[in-house]
Amino acid sequence: MTRKHLLAAAVAAAIAGQAGAAETVRIGELHPITGPASYYGLPESQAIRLAAEQINAAGGLDIGGETRMIEIVSGDTQASPTGGVAALRKLMADGVQIIIGPLSSGVAPALTPIIASADVVQIVDGSIAEGLTDGRRMFRNQATVGDYNLALERLAKARGYDSVAIMTDRFHAGFMESQDDLTAVFSEQGNAVVAEEYYKLGDTDFSGQLTTIAGADPDALIVRGYPSEGALITRQVRDLGYEGQIVWEMVSPPSTVMKNIDAATMEGVLNAIPPTTEDYLNLGNPRAIAMAEAYEATYGSVPGELAALSFDALHIVAAAIEKAGSIEPADIAGAMATLTAAEVPALINTYGAQEDGRLFDETGQVSLPGAVSVWQGEGWVPLTDLAAD
């Protein structure tokens, strides 16, 4: 074979490879695969890959009579706005037009203006910050911070706390922007806010703020942020002698919690958030159980608390593509806006339907009401009676 023949063969192989790649539907996922929030992000990323593998194994996507496989392209946000923007731009430069993510509420607002002006469709499966969806190109199957707060407000009312203190991650866009609304509701309900203190992801010493809070001795201390810091705050405030009720508002995998605090100190801590993967497993949800078993078989670990949301997000995207019969972002977005839960039978989370039966409201937001759990032993257990101690 001459050098010319070899070159021709290489070119032909490259073209064939490109043609093969064009047969897949490329879906980008943006999560913190490394960094301080990787305990959330890696399971989310893996749940999306699991869902894609299952769909591919079942024959792939039927797009207007043509079958295509899903190809997942990962972007690592490292839970930082800079990392998130860089990862999004790389996905877009690679031609990805369907994005799932991000997780972090500090990252999501940085991506919104880029996505709003690009030819892409996005479904957010992690961030709870307000204002991330528009119902045209940007959707979310995670709750908003408002949904989170509803459970907290109901709890404070049911228990009749005379005084509360709030400790918030000041770089969490969702929690920070809803802080004033939350304190206003508390005040209206008669739950006087006696202290508002702040910290940031990655802090380890909270003694200055917690001494002030312990000095005010509120009936409840509400901690809003991420579980590593939540556990350290809980431990340190107990060390300072605070004996009131501690209430978290954060998705908190027990494995992460237990790395930072002992079970005895956690006993009785409450958490006000929408149900997580673990809650659905505890409730015996068969789709959650099937997903968890497949996840463990594939990755050798239990799925993260947010994995069910990511698993759902991929299925929502897949259903929208099939319904649209197209992989054009505008068509997918149009189909997604009219999807009903019945059209996505693989969903794990129990989303509240809109009045007309659609999954998303006109702003592209699902309804996912919060609930309260209590820490017992080595994990969270749903709390049925909010008023009960």
Place this chain on the structure above:
Amino acid sequence: MLELLPQQLANGLALGSTYALVAMGLTLIFGVLLIPNFAHGELYMLGGFLTYAGVTAGLDFWLAAVLATVLVMGLGVLVDRITFKPLEQASGLSLMISALAMSIVLQQIATITWGTEPRTIPNPVPGILRTPFASLTYHKLLIIAVMVLGAVGLWAILNRTRLGLSIRAVSQNRDAALLMGIEMWKVRAATFAIGAAFGALAGALLGAAFPIYPTMGVIPVLKALVVLVLGGIGSIPGAILGGLLLGVAEVLIAGYISSELQDIGAFVILVAMLLVRPQGLFGRAQIER
């Protein structure tokens, strides 16, 4: 609010002791060899991870911490041989870039070895000392005690041994020390080993209270740099006092002004010190002619 002051001061002293412990190693290396060892944060991180590895292998915490410290001392010498010794004649900027590169290399090695998931070591001294004025965990008291003992030990080495005399001589006038027959390689190795020991000890002790992860050294080394500027670069008493001042200032700002200003406050103090007394509390003013 003033009734909380004793507790806040105790909090600040405990936090400041952690800063001082990390800063002492960094200032020793800079003071003697004029090397900005940004990889010091990674030696601190490896102290935590190696202690964690020892404890998970079934060793007693104290034995694991000692072994980790010895290993990190050796690693400190190796870091010097690979990162700084070949650049002996290079500019300060080259040393800084080389230090940052080593810092990233060590972070990546830790990531490959242990992953990114944070780990924790069981607290070897559980319990709380409660007094009418303030409460402190035994763990925080241990850190304060180790910082004090470490400072006394370092003072003894520098002022009561021939090795210390050599280190001080190099610190004061490197060329004259070489002319007097002081073996530079011994001074370098000892300085890096002792500096690394402080980082490793801090990592081992703090790893028993806070999560251990590959990038955990970044913030402490930044805080240590602030401490160095406050106390005076190269000054051991400056590192101690600077660390304690920074710790107390951060806690008082969080407790009495606003927790949103905690980090800004630290760097405002840094800028103020640079404006008012650029050489720091214990540093010597450099005059260029």
